Amino acid sequence: MPIKFKPSEVVVNRQTKKKATKHYYIHNIAVEELQKTLANDNTRGPRKQKIRNELVRRGESLTPSEEG
Numbered sequence: 751m752p753i754k755f756k757p758s759e760v761v762v763n764r765q766t767k768k769k770a771t772k773h774y775y776i777h778n779i780a781v782e783e784l785q786k787t788l789a790n791d792n793t794r795g796p797r798k799q800k801i802r803n804e805l806v807r808r809g810e811s812l813t814p815s816e817e818g
Contacts, residue, residue, distance in 0.1 A: 753800055755779050776804045785814040 752775040761770050776784075787793055788801045805812055 752777060753804070755800075776800060779804075781805070781808065781810050782814065785810075785812070788812065789814055 755774040755776045758773045
């Protein structure tokens with residue numbers, strides 16, 4: 751089972767009443783969002799470790815890049 755970034759959610763199309771499940775697997779999250787979440791003080795330890803592991807796996811920096 752892939753590692754989750756946050757819990758899955760069920761999205762309901764209000765016109766057709768069909769349900770679709772949106773999964774937030776960590777390998778689908780953008781690097782910038784992972785770095786921003788890692789730098790946030792409100793992020794708990796276990797999630798920070800998951801993000802660190804994913805950034806190391808991708809070969810990216812653990813800190814957000816300062817551009818502009």
